[in-house]
Amino acid sequence: MSEQEEKMAPEALLASEEDILRGLIDAASDVEQETLKIEIVRKGRVLFSFRVRGLLETEYNDCKEKATTYKKNRQLGGIKMPDETDTAKYRSLLIYKATVEEDRQRVWGNKDAWKQLNVLNGPALIDKVLRAGEKDAVIAKIDELSGYGEDLEEVAKN
Template sequence: MSEQQLTDQQILAELFETAATAPEESVFIKRLGLRVTLNGLTSSRVDSIRERCTSKKNVKGMQTEKLDNELFNSTLIQEATKGIEVIRNYGEQKEQRLVLKGWGDERITSQLKLSGGDQAVRRLLLAGELDAVGDKVLELSGFGVDIEEVKN
């Protein structure tokens, strides 16, 4: 079988298409019966979230910064969420699904009397779940990816 040679333009088109498509993955939080579909985020979005979640104070003439990890993870999760489903009787014949419009879905925020999706993330997920899902968002965003070393 002969392989077709790609033109330079085709190779570049594939590169740009791949770069424009963020990785996507679903996680299932068994305790809640919640399937969350996450997208990777660009570095500028992650940096913007990190900046919004960092408080700056002047202490004795020196500026200190402190990242609010809970707020950072909940904001990351909210912004990376592409879809949410509540699944009851998972894997059984009588499985039921409720598709939500994201963390800010009115059925969540009105029932829990919350002002937005970031509060819903913090209210529904436990601390370890926040960290684990936040880590998954960062992984999908390219953090911790192994880079192969080129040998001459």
């Protein structure tokens, strides 16, 4: 316990702990509440739109793992080692995962689009319909919602 905490009355410490708990709970609920509408516009025409949310670090990792192939390393007793990450697949998985559930079903889960565009799932549909630059712009927004690119000083203040 610090000197300052020792000098504080028990009531003040309890209030401080409640503030910390409230802040932690608010921070956790804020992660999934903030969304951003993405519009795919070409030649001045909005083709479709969907909403994205920020991702947790574990969600980024899950997407990376799904986009990575592994092979056994015989020198290390057959331990599976990462071999190669399919960057296009990784980026599509990030967009798919960050799309708000309702929009994910409506847009990326559209089975008629799957049939017409000859794809098997939502991430494959993303690969088929979004251009590389569009994917890059969407991922930049997802990263922003996820807290990347924020000034550390600004994060510390908030």
